[in-house]
Amino acid sequence: MLNIHSSQKQHAFMPKLATWLLSRLANPAYRDELIGDMEEEYTERQEANQEASYWLLRQTTLAIWDGQKAMIRTTGFVKALSIILCVLALPTIALFVGWLSNMHMPSEHLWQLLMAGEVHFILFNTEYWEIAWNESGVSHLDVMMFIHVQSILWAMVYAVSAYLFLKKIKPSVWIFSAFSMAYILVPYLFGYGVISLFELPPRIVGPILAFMMLAPFFTLPMSVGFLFKGFANCST
Known part of the structure; x- marks a missing residue:
């Protein structure tokens, strides 16, 4: 129960727009793992009072760029x-x-x-x-x-x-x-x-x-x- 609650909490912290964009535009070869790692990192940054929004924006942009480069090669x-x-x-x-x-x-x-x-x-x-x-x-x-x-x-x-x-x-x-x-x-x-x-x-x-x-x-x-x-x- 604790793990389920913790996972739901991470999803609540992660902005839905970023998750939606990553789920469709990130590299499909490691899309799910990437979203999971970013959710975890984003939550840790918020709990530590570190800059999270700018970090999320930058990482989302880089992930989308990498995903589109991979798509173009297909x-x-x-x-x-x-x-x-x-x-x-x-x-x-x-x-x-x-x-x-x-x-x-x-x-x-x-x-x-x-x-x-x-x-x-x-x-x-x-x-x-x-x-x-x-x-x-x-x-x-x-x-x-x-x-x-x-x-x-x-x-x-x-x-x-x-x-x-x-x-x-x-x-x-x-x-x-x-x-x-x-x-x-x-x-x-x-x-x-x-x-x-x-x-x-x-x-x-x-x-x-x-x-x-x-x-x-x-x-x-x-x-x-x-x-x-x-x-x-x-x-x-």
């Missing part, structure tokens, strides 16, 4: 991040392809950005979003807009490379993610570099822009598939 976090990236990137690329394919006399500003290959600036331009959504939006999309041989070949090269990389190297989830991200970004960076270095006519810039956008469009879903298949039974 395969589950990387998989969730890859799904979010797909949800955000794929519709954005599809809408841009629709706008590019159905474009009629864009403003001088958008045209200059387009001819400079600066798609990243276009996507943060409110004028583009108004035009793309209202005039060249999803209703104007067509399957044939996404048939781009160079981009499909790039995705196939990635598929073979990813398979061999997982089979021969057996990388960590973060190393494989970096490997996949390189394949996703290289077409865009390559195209942007070529357009920036050379003054190319629109008839040449167009196909380069298509490769810059469609290569990641095909590669990104494949990278998610390899991620889930290659790390199906991994939790860390």
